[in-house]
Every structure is written in C-alpha cells, then in structure tokens.
Amino acid sequence: MEFPSKLIEEAVEQFSQFPGIGKKTALRLVLYLLKQEKDQTTRFTEALDNLRQKIRYCVECHNISDTEVCSICTSHRRDRSLICVVEDIHDVLAIENTSQYNGLYHVLGGIISPMNGVGPDELNIQTLVDRIAGKDGEVQEVILALSATMEGDTTSFYITRKVGDKGVKVSTIARGIPFGGELEYTDEITLGRSILTRVNYDLPTS
16 A cells, blocks of 8 residues: 555554554544644544553552552442452453442453463462452452353363362353353343353362
C-alpha cells in the first residue's frame, strides 16, 4: 500500500497493530482523525498517554484501577466472603455486566499452559493463596470462573490443590458455557446463570 506521507504511513502502522485492525481499516481511522478538530485529536492522544502513564493494577485482586486498591475491593457493598477467580480483566467486565455476582475478584493474568511456557509461577496464584490465608477466615468460598478448556481445567485443579487446605469452599461455574468457550464471548444471561448455579469443585480421586 502506497502512502502520500511518511507520517500517515507510521500512524497506519501503529493502528494496524490493534487486534482485528488491518491496514485498510487503519488508514480509514487515520484519515478520520485528520478530519477532526485539533483539540479532539489532542484529547485522544492525551487519553492514550494517561492510560499508559497512570493506569494501575489493584494490589489486592490485580484488576485494573486508578488507585492502589480498586473500587470493587474497597466497596462496602460487596460480599467479602466470596472471591471469583478469573483469567483476565475481560472476564471481570463480563461477569460484572451480568449483575448476578456481588463478591470480590482475583485476576490470574492467564492460565497454566505448558505449551506456551506459562506455569503457575507466571500467574497470580500465590497472591490468591496469601490473600485467603491473610483474611482470618473472612473468605468462605472461592469460585473458579475459568474458560472451559483443557488449560482452564488444569488451572482450576492446581488452584484447588493450593487452597483446599485453607478451610474455604471451592466451586466452579456451571457448564452452561460450551467446552472450549471463552468467558469474554459468552452472552450475559448464560454467564449470569453459570455464576448462580455454580457447583463444588471436587478433586479427582487417585
């Protein structure tokens, strides 16, 4: 693709790095920005700069936050006896949109995947264990809301082994979500019902 300006080419290259954005779509976005008032594009770039410079991750649950501890963890309206364990921040947003869950969260930052070189030490699993142990019995149930994949099940098994002796109930969301499905793309009704109809997570007998 030929560009009339090196600056446009560089902007298109950056936009095309986004998921699902090809060079043609990136070019349309760049040309759209060029047509806008300078103040609007300035606000756009300032928002991106603030995102990178000021966004933080909650020291409690690892969710995105503007402060050291996120608004969910500090809310007095949340049920602090429940911790829902999810793979990524997308899943927190998906579950929150169901309006069916009122507990806390713990974001792992991924799932165990030996094929991709991701082990337990690369995830926020130990902080979950420490979090439960440090609450003096406040946490009563850990809900495993991980994707219904082999990697998700492996991660659930590992976490259950790690927290099983902490005196908490371990449950998993109901399999209204198809095997191989991602929480991010599950409709809100199905995801909400899966949270409500969660089942105990039992370790397999050897």
